[in-house]
Amino acid sequence: MTMYVFLESLFNALRLFFLVNPDVLDITLLTLRVSGTAVLLGSIAGIPTGAYLGLREWRGKKTTIRIVNLILRSIINTFMGLPPVVVGLVVFLLLRYEGPLGFLGLVFTPTAMIITQLILVIPITIGVTISAVGGVDKAIREKALSLGATNREAAFAVLKEAKIGLLTAVIVAFGAAISEVGGIMIAGGNIWLKTSTLTTEIVDAVQVGEYELALTLGVILLAIAFAINIILTILQIREAKH
Amino acid sequence: MRRLSKTQLVIVLLVFVFVTVAIVGEYFLSRSRRLVLSTTTSTWDSGLLGYLLPIYEQRYDVKVDVLHVGTGQALQIAQGGDADLVLVHSKELELNFTSQGYGVHRIGVMYNDFIIIGPPSDLAGIRGLTNATEAFRRIKTAGDLGNVIFVSRADKSGTNLLELKIWSLLGLTPKNTTYSWYWEAKTGMGNVLRICNEKLGYALTDRATWLSFKNELPNLKVLVQNDSVLFNPYSVILVNPDRYPHRNHQDAVKFVKFLISVEGQTLIQDFKKEGETLFYPLARDVPKAVELGFENQQEELVWYDSHT
Amino acid sequence: MTVSVEVQSLSKLIPQKTLLRDVNFGVEESEVFVIIGPNGAGKTTLIRLLDLLDKPSKGRIKFANTEIKDYSPENLVKWRRKFGMVFQRTVLFNAKVYDNVAYGLKIRGTDDETIEKKVKTVLKLVRLSGFEQRHVHTLSGGEAQRVALAQALVIEPELLLLDEPTANLDPANAMLIEEVILNIARERKATVIMTTHNMFQAKRLADKVALLLDGELIETDTPEIFFNQPKDPRTLAFIEGKIFF
Numbered sequence: 060m061t062m063y064v065f066l067e068s069l070f071n072a073l074r075l076f077f078l079v080n081p082d083v084l085d086i087t088l089l090t091l092r093v094s095g096t097a098v099l100l101g102s103i104a105g106i107p108t109g110a111y112l113g114l115r116e117w118r119g120k121k122t123t124i125r126i127v128n129l130i131l132r133s134i135i136n137t138f139m140g141l142p143p144v145v146v147g148l149v150v151f152l153l154l155r156y157e158g159p160l161g162f163l164g165l166v167f168t169p170t171a172m173i174i175t176q177l178i179l180v181i182p183i184t185i186g187v188t189i190s191a192v193g194g195v196d197k198a199i200r201e202k203a204l205s206l207g208a209t210n211r212e213a214a215f216a217v218l219k220e221a222k223i224g225l226l227t228a229v230i231v232a233f234g235a236a237i238s239e240v241g242g243i244m245i246a247g248g249n250i251w252l253k254t255s256t257l258t259t260e261i262v263d264a265v266q267v268g269e270y271e272l273a274l275t276l277g278v279i280l281l282a283i284a285f286a287i288n289i290i291l292t293i294l295q296i297r298e299a300k301h
Numbered sequence: 302m303r304r305l306s307k308t309q310l311v312i313v314l315l316v317f318v319f320v321t322v323a324i325v326g327e328y329f330l331s332r333s334r335r336l337v338l339s340t341t342t343s344t345w346d347s348g349l350l351g352y353l354l355p356i357y358e359q360r361y362d363v364k365v366d367v368l369h370v371g372t373g374q375a376l377q378i379a380q381g382g383d384a385d386l387v388l389v390h391s392k393e394l395e396l397n398f399t400s401q402g403y404g405v406h407r408i409g410v411m412y413n414d415f416i417i418i419g420p421p422s423d424l425a426g427i428r429g430l431t432n433a434t435e436a437f438r439r440i441k442t443a444g445d446l447g448n449v450i451f452v453s454r455a456d457k458s459g460t461n462l463l464e465l466k467i468w469s470l471l472g473l474t475p476k477n478t479t480y481s482w483y484w485e486a487k488t489g490m491g492n493v494l495r496i497c498n499e500k501l502g503y504a505l506t507d508r509a510t511w512l513s514f515k516n517e518l519p520n521l522k523v524l525v526q527n528d529s530v531l532f533n534p535y536s537v538i539l540v541n542p543d544r545y546p547h548r549n550h551q552d553a554v555k556f557v558k559f560l561i562s563v564e565g566q567t568l569i570q571d572f573k574k575e576g577e578t579l580f581y582p583l584a585r586d587v588p589k590a591v592e593l594g595f596e597n598q599q600e601e602l603v604w605y606d607s608h609t
Numbered sequence: 610m611t612v613s614v615e616v617q618s619l620s621k622l623i624p625q626k627t628l629l630r631d632v633n634f635g636v637e638e639s640e641v642f643v644i645i646g647p648n649g650a651g652k653t654t655l656i657r658l659l660d661l662l663d664k665p666s667k668g669r670i671k672f673a674n675t676e677i678k679d680y681s682p683e684n685l686v687k688w689r690r691k692f693g694m695v696f697q698r699t700v701l702f703n704a705k706v707y708d709n710v711a712y713g714l715k716i717r718g719t720d721d722e723t724i725e726k727k728v729k730t731v732l733k734l735v736r737l738s739g740f741e742q743r744h745v746h747t748l749s750g751g752e753a754q755r756v757a758l759a760q761a762l763v764i765e766p767e768l769l770l771l772d773e774p775t776a777n778l779d780p781a782n783a784m785l786i787e788e789v790i791l792n793i794a795r796e797r798k799a800t801v802i803m804t805t806h807n808m809f810q811a812k813r814l815a816d817k818v819a820l821l822l823d824g825e826l827i828e829t830d831t832p833e834i835f836f837n838q839p840k841d842p843r844t845l846a847f848i849e850g851k852i853f854f
């Protein structure tokens with residue numbers, strides 16, 4: 060594709076965007092709803108878990124404790140890179156009518172997509188939280204203890220220091236969720252205006268040669284990612300200024 | 302208990318709003334009447350369903366959820382009890398589906414046709430043939446000489462199955478491991494066309510996809526068409542209500558009645574791309590339907606027409 | 610109220626090394642006890658044991674004649690809540706001065722009004738009035754260490770543990786902190802155990818001085834005896850500057 064054709068496509072994409080195709084709006088809202096819910100629930104589950112794993116004392120004398128720690132961390136690291144299509148497939152196989160959870164009737168629904176993304180997002184929030192908490196000066200915990208904090212209160216003091224890291228966990232998770240396509244396509248079925256998201260529609264639009272629509276959706280996706288990252292950056296700068 | 306800070310309050314509120322929206326949204330989705338149609342990518346990607354469904358949905362106040370996947374997967378989904386009816390185009394798989402009791406009342410709805418496309422240089426020399434089998438034979442000959450390549454979808458789609466059937470008429474089961482000129486793309490039609498355009502390859506394609514991509518494929522031309530083996534009939538099959546009592550049998554029947562009605566058939570004929578009709582009505586042309594493999598077309602037509 | 614401290618046969622071993630060997634001393638209520646010693650003598654190790662942050666390998670620690678046997682988190686918190694500790698390396702929470710100083714009171718459930726009053730008083734004591742809303746990252750080293758001292762003082766500890774609190778400070782800041790310590794001693798507000806490598810500081814502040822060398826407590830005495838007629842030749846060598854650090 061020459062540069063000219065590319066620019067022309069981009070221009071048409073933006074024009075399409077500004078005409079505010081109501082379907083595009085619906086798709087965008089569904090995308091935000093699915094990824095937003097998955098990230099929210101994923102953070103609620105993943106951040107406390109990551110904080111617990113990152114903060115608990117693994118320096119036990121027993122080698123078994125250390126081995127358990129090693130295995131746990133390896134599992135989390137592996138799951139952080141879980142292939143979305145595999146997750147989508149497993150969720151689909153569980154939720155389909157003949158699957159063990161078929162009675163819930165959730166296959167090909169936004170809920171199925173949320174479940175898929177939740178599974179993808181939880182290890183990410185856990186993993187990023189563990190490293191955020193691990194990056195906090197060890198002296199902070201002892202400082203809190205020396206001022207009379209209980210272990211729990213000291214743990215909270217450490218979490219507070221890791222604030223930006225925890226925020227990063229949420230942002231990274233959101234980035235992974237909103238750009239995911241393979242998993243939700245399988246579990247959600249990519250049903251137009253029911254389970255179609257920006258990413259699945261990009262795939263579809265390319266498939267039928269509608270590059271302009273694909274680019275429009277891509278620009279919206281990018282804009283969302285950009286907006287989210289602006290918020291993160293503002294918070295980071297505010298924190299760094301101190 | 303200490304007071305919540307502003308941030309904590311915002312987080313709690315956000316969680317609340319999201320979960321509420323998710324639950325309420327799901328509730329309303331599940332409440333409205335829905336029909337799940339499992340179909341091939343071609344009916345969706347061509348825009349046919351996007352054109353037909355709103356008319357139907359508005360008239361009958363039923364939402365149609367379209368799962369557009371490969372023919373094999375479309376039938377698999379229905380077999381698993383996750384769809385109400387299928388709209389597909391692969392006779393062998395369809396007959397398998399009905400004979401095993403998964404589906405009932407298979408009826409021909411429409412047909413489109415396949416074409417063989419390739420570069421205008423046409424080193425295989427197939428341009429103008431009306432015999433697809435002969436064309437394939439020439440492509441193989443030229444391929445063995447290293448002059449041309451053939452790109453296969455290799456994805457078990459209806460198009461792919463037809464292509465393999467034509468090869469088998471020549472006694473061949475080509476694989477990319479056996480012939481260097483045979484490329485297994487394992488992808489959708491659009492991608493295969495794009496590959497052909499870049500690599501100057503030959504491919505079997507449905508006309509609809511060809512028409513929607515034509516403008517972006519300057520290096521390709523239609524070389525072979527109008528062989529009866531290239532006609533591609535689409536049928537609808539209801540999932541067996543005895544076997545899948547949880548499915549929406551009633552609305553499925555209504556939907557088929559709409560498709561095969563004179564009005565539905567006219568709508569199909571009027572659906573055009575680049576000024577060309579993509580799908581030709583078949584339901585009420587019984588002799589043609591029989592010729593294309595719907596031996597029971599008359600009976601099924603009567604069954605649907607008499608069903609209320 | 611203040612607590613007495615008694616240490617008996619205290620040792621701390623790590624796999625390849627003995628950090629403290631058979632340390633004995635007693636500190637009476639409201640006394641200022643200064644442990645002097647060169648870098649690497651084991652001062653930090655000892656102070657950490659006293660703040661119950663580490664567990665001794667051998668020996669006993671008694672506060673107010675009660676031996677610490679139970680190192681369960683609950684018991685440790687109970688005792689630590691009577692203590693204030695200032696670390697050698699200044700550590701502060703990434704927050705405003707006010708929140709840093711208020712922390713000890715907040716976790717004790719003190720009401721906001723009292724906290725505000727107490728923080729104000731203690732900041733005045735360490736000459737940081739008006740610094741409440743400053744973020745700790747904007748403070749100089751001396752100011753930061755004074756905030757750390759205020760954190761420890763605001764909870765009105767019965768025992769104040771100070772690990773080389775002035776080691777990295779300029780003379781003016783060091784003097785300020787010494788004044789605060791003297792003030793506490795004068796008003797008998799707390800028992801103070803502090804470490805230093807500065808003899809003159811020990812002379813100025815101590816009711817009792819102890820010399821720690823290579824993990825061993827060499828001599829414990831009043832400053833008069835310690836600096837004028839030391840009993841141990843190593844003490845003499847140290848005060849004459851023959852033991853370098």
Ligand SMILES: Nc1ncnc2c1ncn2[C@@H]1O[C@H](COP(=O)(O)OP(=O)(O)O)[C@@H](O)[C@H]1O
Nearest residue numbers: 623626628646647648649650651652653654655
């Ligand atoms: N965890 C440890 N591992 C190895 N050596 C240590 C450890 N903790 C302290 N030490 C060593 O023990 C000695 C005493 O340390 P420390 O108590 O910090 O001395 P001081 O505070 O008097 O300068 C030093 O030589 C130090 O390197």
Ligand SMILES: [Mg+2]
Nearest residue numbers: 652653697773
């Ligand atoms: Mg030290």
